[in-house]
Amino acid sequence: MAPQTEVKPMDKLAKRLHEDAERIEVSVSDELDRRIEASLLAVTPETTRQRPVASARPPLFWWASTITGIAAAVAVIAIVNWQAPDQPVADVPLNIVAAVPAIDLKTEAAVLTSPLHEELDNLQSDLKKAEEKVRRDIGL
Amino acid sequence: MTDELQLIAAAKAGSAEAFCDLAKLYRERLLRFLLTRCASFADAEDVLQDTLIAAFRYIHSYDARWRFSTWLYRIAIRNAAKLRGPDLVEVGDLRDEENDPLLQCIAASETENLWVNARQLLNDEVFTAMWLRYAEDMSVNDISKTLDRSASWTKVNLMRGRRTLESKMSGATDRSEAYG
Numbered sequence: 001m002a003p004q005t006e007v008k009p010m011d012k013l014a015k016r017l018h019e020d021a022e023r024i025e026v027s028v029s030d031e032l033d034r035r036i037e038a039s040l041l042a043v044t045p046e047t048t049r050q051r052p053v054a055s056a057r058p059p060l061f062w063w064a065s066t067i068t069g070i071a072a073a074v075a076v077i078a079i080v081n082w083q084a085p086d087q088p089v090a091d092v093p094l095n096i097v098a099a100v101p102a103i104d105l106k107t108e109a110a111v112l113t114s115p116l117h118e119e120l121d122n123l124q125s126d127l128k129k130a131e132e133k134v135r136r137d138i139g140l
Numbered sequence: 141m142t143d144e145l146q147l148i149a150a151a152k153a154g155s156a157e158a159f160c161d162l163a164k165l166y167r168e169r170l171l172r173f174l175l176t177r178c179a180s181f182a183d184a185e186d187v188l189q190d191t192l193i194a195a196f197r198y199i200h201s202y203d204a205r206w207r208f209s210t211w212l213y214r215i216a217i218r219n220a221a222k223l224r225g226p227d228l229v230e231v232g233d234l235r236d237e238e239n240d241p242l243l244q245c246i247a248a249s250e251t252e253n254l255w256v257n258a259r260q261l262l263n264d265e266v267f268t269a270m271w272l273r274y275a276e277d278m279s280v281n282d283i284s285k286t287l288d289r290s291a292s293w294t295k296v297n298l299m300r301g302r303r304t305l306e307s308k309m310s311g312a313t314d315r316s317e318a319y320g
Contacts, residue, residue, distance in 0.1 A: 013302060013305060013306055013309065014274050016254055016309070017254055017255070017258075017270070017274035017275065017305075018274055018275065018277075020253045020254045020255050021172070021255060021271070021274065021275030023246060023253060024172050024175065024242065024245050024246050024253070024255070025245050025246070026168060026171050026172045026175060026245050027168065028167050028168060028171060028188075032185050032188070032189070035189060036160075036163065036167070036188070036189050036192055036193075037160050039189060039192075039193050040156050040159055040160055040163070040192065040193065040196050041156045041160075043156065043193055043196050043197050044154075044197075045151070045152075045154055045196055045197055045198070045199050045200065046197060046198060046200055
């Protein structure tokens with residue numbers, strides 16, 4: 001006697017689904033077949049990805065920017081050298097010292113303190129007059 | 141399979157004839173699948189045509205590590221969704237019972253087709269996962285790749301779909317026994 005094999009519900013469902021899918025009767029019509037074939041013959045497949053095309057551009061830009069940068073640097077260096085003075089750089093501080101007018105600090109100090117000196121002289125003369133007056137009063 | 145690989149290689153080299161031969165291997169299967177996702181037979185045919193054109197145009201991007209059918213179905217699902225538009229969430233929303241292409245193709249069948257019930261009971265993604273598993277015999281990994289989902293998502297939703305359909309089947313059996 002053959003052993004009884006229990007059919008799992010899952011297998012039954014899978015079988016049923018597979019069979020039901022097969023029962024959906026469908027066929028591609030000749031017209032659709034021709035349409036698809038004509039469309040495919042008119043299509044040109046992209047044989048290369050976009051990425052290589054995009055990556056081909058940066059080296060070009062890199063070289064262009066490098067050359068432009070070098071040219072600009074050379075131009076700046078040339079202009080700076082043409083406009084530079086003939087005198088050596090060491091003379092520049094001397095010229096600056098000569099160009100700046102010397103300030104007479106003593107004169108200015110005298111001007112600033114002259115009122116005080118005049119006041120001091122006045123006070124001293126007042127003091128002498130006061131001493132002389134006192135001596136006359138006491139009879140010296 | 142060797143023939144298929146040779147045809148793919150020739151198509152990658154630019155041979156439209158090779159791709160036409162390749163398309164003949166899949167067009168009925170794809171059209172049958174698209175009938176479950178499109179509102180009319182004409183729409184399904186248009187999506188099939190667009191799918192094959194896109195596949196040939198971008199054949200260079202096909203990764204041979206995956207089955208060719210996986211790649212084709214992925215394009216077909218996208219094209220069908222594009223045709224339906226972003227606002228229509230479920231296929232059932234735009235289905236006309238009289239002009240339903242799936243019902244037209246199984247009208248001659250005497251018994252109830254479970255895929256019609258599946259389409260009513262399951263959402264689009266679960267239905268597609270079930271179709272790819274049981275109508276196309278795809279592996280879980282291939283289904284995940286096609287739907288752009290994780291393998292665990294695919295397993296869980298396949299199980300949910302199976303439970304839903306099993307309960308439907310058992311209910312139908314109970315009724316037939318009760319009335320029989």
